[in-house]
Amino acid sequence: MSAPPPPGRSLNRRHLMGLAALAVLAASWGIGRRRSAAPAVTEKLSIALPQAPHAGLIHIAAARGFFEERGLAVTVLAQTHGKAALAELLRGGADLAAAADVPIVIEVLKGAPLSIAAAVASASNELAVLARRDREIASPGELQGRRVGVTLGTSGEYFLWAFMVRHRLAPQSLVLVDLSPTRLVEALRSGSVDAIAAWQPVRHEAELALGDAIVSFRAPDAYAQNYVLVGRSEFLSARGEALRRLLLALLDAERFVQTDPLQAKTLLAERLKLSTEALEPAWQALELEVDEQQAQLVTLEDVAGWAMARGYAPTQPMPNFLAHLNFTALQAASPGRVTVVR
Structure with missing residues (x-):
């Protein structure tokens, strides 16, 4: 064949x-x-x-x-x-x-x-940064100085860097918290982090579980x-x-x-x-x-x-x-x- x-x-x-x-x-x-x-x-x-x-x-x-x-x-x-x-x-x-x-x-x-x-x-538009609204994060600029959960050394972290650069923000202004993909949603729900960088289906799980309590930020084509x-x-x-x-x-x-x-x-x-x-x-x-x-x-x-x-x-x-x-x-x-x- x-x-x-x-x-x-x-x-x-x-x-x-x-x-x-x-x-x-x-x-x-x-x-x-x-x-x-x-x-x-x-x-x-x-x-x-x-x-x-x-x-x-x-x-x-x-x-x-x-x-x-x-x-x-x-x-x-x-x-x-x-x-x-x-x-x-x-x-x-x-x-x-x-x-x-x-x-x-x-x-x-x-x-x-x-x-x-x-x-x-x-994929070029699969990953996203998801942030808690109650931490007064309504735009990418308000992520500076915040604790962001991410699986270090993965495409999630690289996307987070590309996302910050795309929005003209200093990546080093974030406090990165190393979490396995299975712990990201719970960390965001509990408030131990202010935001997470996640791929699918973790991203969908967070959006479904937390609904309007979070805001999703994307950066289409920032990372192929x-x-x-x-x-x-x-x-x-x-x-x-x-x-x-x-x-x-x-x-x-x-x-x-x-x-x-x-x-x-x-x-x-x-x-x-x-x-x-x-x-x-x-x-x-x-x-x-x-x-x-x-x-x-x-x-x-x-x-x-x-x-x-x-x-x-x-x-x-x-x-x-x-x-x-x-x-x-x-x-x-x-x-x-x-x-x-x-």
């Missing part, structure tokens, strides 16, 4: 649900699946996987049996968020991890031999977040066939999302133990697509500059992040998905 052509970033697939072309694509996809047969040799992989919508394609591929159809035996190791998944990979507990780009860049700057196999999701599949460079080089099959399975999952978005959303909500209503904001904000885009290199360098300034890694010359992108498997699975100049 051939891989689907690369989708355009400007195209919102949910706006195409009513087009007849999708019905044709759905029919051909079903026929292609019935004709496919799993390879005789099964490849084994383990993935540290966050219980988060950003890793949706991996969750869907596991639930729908796409890994098995591609001749893979995949062990999923559940994690709370991407930074925790990356930590599991680095301590040798998993072959691969799904995580946002920020913690990966920090570990690369520290010398970790990591490479990215592909992006599996992207990428969620990626990462592994040790040596492992990715040695297991090219397993990775090719894995990416084909994720392309199968992407096609499933395009052809039957309602069923895909329902399935993902079940995997994440969320209601479809709780998943909906993330579902609308995320592009669940497999690719390696040129723009990703720019984001990696921007994050690296921030991470060094923040003290997460020693000051050093900007790394060549091109050396930390592994194109081999995605090129073999679907060459058009790789747009990085190299």
Whole structure:
């Protein structure tokens, strides 16, 4: 079965649900699946996987049996968020991890031999800063000097920095309180922090629980977040066939999302133990697509500059992040998905 052509970033697939072309694509996809047969040799992989919508394609591929159809035996190791998944990979507990780009860049700057196999999701307007109205915070400028809960060393903290810069505020004027994603909403509810920076579905949970008691601040396009599949460079080089099959399975999952978005959303909500209503904001904000885009290199360098300034890694010359992108498997699975100049 051939891989689907690369989708355009400007195209919102949910706006195409009513087009007849999708019905044709759905029919051909079903026929292609019935004709496919799993390879005789099964490849084994383990993935540290966050219980988060950003890793949706991996969750869907596991639930729908796409890994098995591609001749893979995949062990999923559940994690709370991407930074925790990356930590599991680095301590040798998993072959691969799904995580946002920020913690990966920090570990690369520290010398970790990591490479990215592909992006599996992207978003530019998913994160937000949520503040308590009773602390007299009605605008971004009134965040200065306040205690803000955030998971340090993650895309949440990087977004918070980008948010402050976008609003011409000194990021160092905040008092950052390091909290795991599972503790953010309760900290905001109890008042131990004045505000939080959160991604979905934590953001939706806070907005639902606290309603008019909080105000939500966004910064569209301040941070183009990428969620990626990462592994040790040596492992990715040695297991090219397993990775090719894995990416084909994720392309199968992407096609499933395009052809039957309602069923895909329902399935993902079940995997994440969320209601479809709780998943909906993330579902609308995320592009669940497999690719390696040129723009990703720019984001990696921007994050690296921030991470060094923040003290997460020693000051050093900007790394060549091109050396930390592994194109081999995605090129073999679907060459058009790789747009990085190299």
